[in-house]
Amino acid sequence: MKMEISRREFLQGSGTAAASLVIGFHLPLKPARAQFGGPPEPFVIDRGMINAYLAFNSDETVSIVSAAAELGQGSLTSLPMLIAEELELALDQVRIEQAPLNPTAFNNRLFGYQTTVGTSAVRWAFDPLRQLGANTRELLRNAAAVNWDIPVEETVADRGRVTHPASGRSLSYFELGETAAGMEIPTGVPLKPQSEWRILGTPFPRWDTEAKSTATANYGIDMQVEGMAVATIAATPVPGGTLRSVDPEPALSINGVDEVVTLDDAVVVTATNYWSAKKGLDALDPQWDPGPVAERNSENIREEMLRLLDQPGNEAVNEGDIEAAMQEAAQVVTATYEAPYWAHATLEPLNATADYRGDSIEFWLGTQAPGGILNMCARTFPEVPPENIVVNNQYLGGGFGRRGSPMAPEQAALVSKQIGKPVKLIWSREEDMTHGSYRPKSVIRMEGCVDGEGRVTGFKGRIAVQSTLASLTDNPDVPFDPFATEGLIEQDYRFPALNFEYHSPRPGIPVGFYRGVGFIHNTFYRESFMDELAHAAGRDPIEFRLELAGHSERNVLLLNTLAERSNWGSPAPGNVQGVAFAYSDESTVGEVFEASVSEEGRVKLQKITCVCDVGVYMNPMMIEHQMESAITWGLTSAMFGEILIDNGATRQKNFNEYELVRISHMPTIDTVILPPTDTPGSGGECGAPPAPPALANAIFAATGRRLRSMPFRNHGISFA
Amino acid sequence: MITLTVNGQTHRIDAEPDTPLLWVLRDFLGYNGAKFGCGIAYCGACTVHVDGNAVRSCIVPASAAQGSDIRTIEDLDNHPVQQAWIEHQVPQCGYCQSGMIMAAKGLLDRNPEPSDADIDAAITNVCRCGTYTRIRAAIHTAAAMMREA
Secondary structure (H helix, E strand, C coil): CCEEEECHHHHCCCCCCCCCEEEEECCCCCCHHHHHCCCCCCCCCCCCCCCEEEEECCCCCEEEEECCCCCCCCHHHHHHHHHHHHHCCCHHHEEEEECCECCCHHHHCCCCCCCCCCCHHHHCCHHHHHHHHHHHHHHHHHHHHHHHCCCHHHCEEECCEEEECCCCEEEEHHHHHHHHCCCCCCCCCCCCCHHHCCCCCCCCCCCCHHHHHCCCCCEHHHCCCCCCEEEEEEECCCCCCEEEECCCHHHHCCCCEEEEEEECCEEEEEECCHHHHHHHHHCCCCEEECCHHHHCCHHHHHHHHHHHCCCCCEEEEEECCHHHHHHHCCEEEEEEEEECEECCCCCCCCEEEEEECCCCEEEEECCCCHHHHHHHHHHHCCCCCHHHEEEEECECCCCCCCCCCCHHHHHHHHHHHHHCCCEEEECCHHHHHHCCCEECCEEEEEEEEECCCCCEEEEEEEEEECCHHHHHHCCCCCCCCHHHHCCCCCCCCCCCCEEEEEECCCCCCCECCCCCHHHHHHHHHHHHHHHHHHHHHCCCHHHHHHHHHCCCHHHHHHHHHHHHHCCCCCCCCCCEEEEEEEEECCEEEEEEEEEEECCCCEEEEEEEEEEEECEECCCHHHHHHHHHHHHHHHHHHHHCCCECEECCEECCCCCCCCCCCCHHHCCEEEEEECCCCCCECCCCCCCCCCHHHHHHHHHHHHHCCCCCECCHHHHCCEEC | CEEEEECCEEEEECCCCCCEHHHHHHHHCCCCCCCCCCCCCCCCCCEEEECCEEEECCCCEHHHHCCCEEECHHHCCCCHHHHHHHHCCCCCCCCCHHHHHHHHHHHHHHCCCCCHHHHHHHCCCCCCCCCHHHHHHHHHHHHHHHHHC
16 A cells, blocks of 8 residues: 655645644545456546545544545445554544545645445455554654654554653654654554454444534535526436427526526526526427437337347356256256336435536535546546546435436536536436436346255356446447346355356446446345245255355354344244345345235235344444345335336336335344454445345245246235 | 515515425525425425424425424424434435434424334335434434423
């Protein structure tokens, strides 16, 4: 890890200008799926550049200054825990400060591409931040030893001070800053063993709870910039379409409306307030050239995918002799499953505020990827030098993979450029819902075989799913799609023979990362199908999974804990149970859903038991929150979520047509975290994938009906 | 011109009479606690109190709220509901929570000891992060604090 000592001048204007010592370092915010062989731009981010600072303040606090986004996972609470543990600080001595993203801030040191996706903020920082804390602690002890002219071994670092117990002398880290700034930082200082942790692994409340409970947290949509206009937009309803014409007059006669601005693919109304802008936009009748995607609809997209299932695809895995396994099997089970497009439906609609000033642009918004805005500016505003672009990150009203897009800031800056003043652009809910970057629809056919003892001997399948990478990189020829089969070919289950292929159809519907990515539908497929196999073999579903996952002691522990904690096999009278288990993104989660199901198919969830193996964890409170959150996410997807396409355009416009889980649907969630290992997993997404199949398997237990497509309400199932 | 009384202060506002209360609060008066989520009274992120009732301000024309006592989350000062929210660590992204807190206060003002079923029936606001089980627990805690006060 690269580290540099720098002086207070670095951070002028950042609120830490009074720091006696500033240490620049690289906060490694890798995308979670980077291990799949380095997806192309814009997701390559780890350039080893300085993108964060530690600043030692006179009030004996230490500020972590970074442009990383807070999405709601509590990562900003967990990052200080990593620093404080080795730097010997109390947690209330560590502050997080959001830095604006600006490539030339901090003495011309370029920030690396910044993004927060895939629950990576904590996981990838685990070793580097502890090492940074340890190295810096030793630097400060060395500085004290020099000051007092004593051996460093006689010093003790604790709660932001270095003391010399023998003489009773003591200096704060701030007071040691001047001396330390002239010294080399030690490297490779040994880290504490887990048994000596004081902070890591203990529950710690989030630092932003009070602000979010008192309406003092500022979200992008709350921005107020001197002299700004408020705007709203209608972009082409069909992806790839363009604006042919629009008569601005009906909008201009509405009080409060300033201007009607046209972009290549959108019309925007600017006004003194949102309501006037919306009324102005509603009064317009834009004419579009929709382009070729207008020929696509949900039916012909599905038919294309089903046709592809009859043709050989790209090979994702081929282990063992799958054809022999099928031929020799006592039973072969075949089934076709599918899942729809899903919308992120972040509660804060996409928005951005931009001030284009000719030779500079300043942005204010909540974004998961400030660096993506720099890339966008290089394409769209080549006249503006990159060092004159500033991104001020705000709280995000939900990210879930949606808030990495530079589309809204690009639109806001284009409008600001045309009207010559700052613009706050707010997408209506309808604009947000119909211009999503959806989780792609998929269709899969699976075959599984069991021998005479009821053991699985082979598992194969072929899936058709749009390539997320191709859509996000605007390159339809991306040669492979790791997200197509994640969740189907993981090694948490060991099959004697395993074979999967995928197709990447190109219907032209924009798709992107969605919490759970490929795992969320592929786990539904695999874990529902494993239940079918267990049923065919006459086996108990957990016992059946124990056999498949039994190569790993952790998996056995997890499944046994899950069976015990959920009272598996003995639900309350009138209730049924369903189970699912899955590795995803370096963690493993098992869930048992207990529900009552009426004869009319009305499902009432009664209790959810969740056992997770997230490796070593920093803050168990955050893990519990994330399991509860991800399970709810999975349930909305499974129960209600469905985006349909008519003539290339999205049918669903608002929440009344895209229903979300509410409090009445949610039972208690009992979460157990397995004892820590020594490597971190992830917490933010892994709770989601098991939820849909656990629910489907519970409904099967009650009704004997196998739900092979989501959302379940399309099967006449309702939820109390 | 519209005249509104918000958190005890009277304002004369040069807004179109059909402007929803939400947008008068946000764009004309600078009260940003009430949030825009859907504009169709589905999600509840915009919940404020009008004459003591929790309402979804995105569909209430400001002109219809003239003469009423309008209260926003900015009017709360360490209210038991907020204390309970902090104790139970409810917020994740936090965007829905102003509306949730105002909806919860609306419930507790009418029903000082709600059951789980009462909460499920009254709290129809949407939280996309899935903080629901904590919201339920926090409402029970707030109810106990308010009864003891």
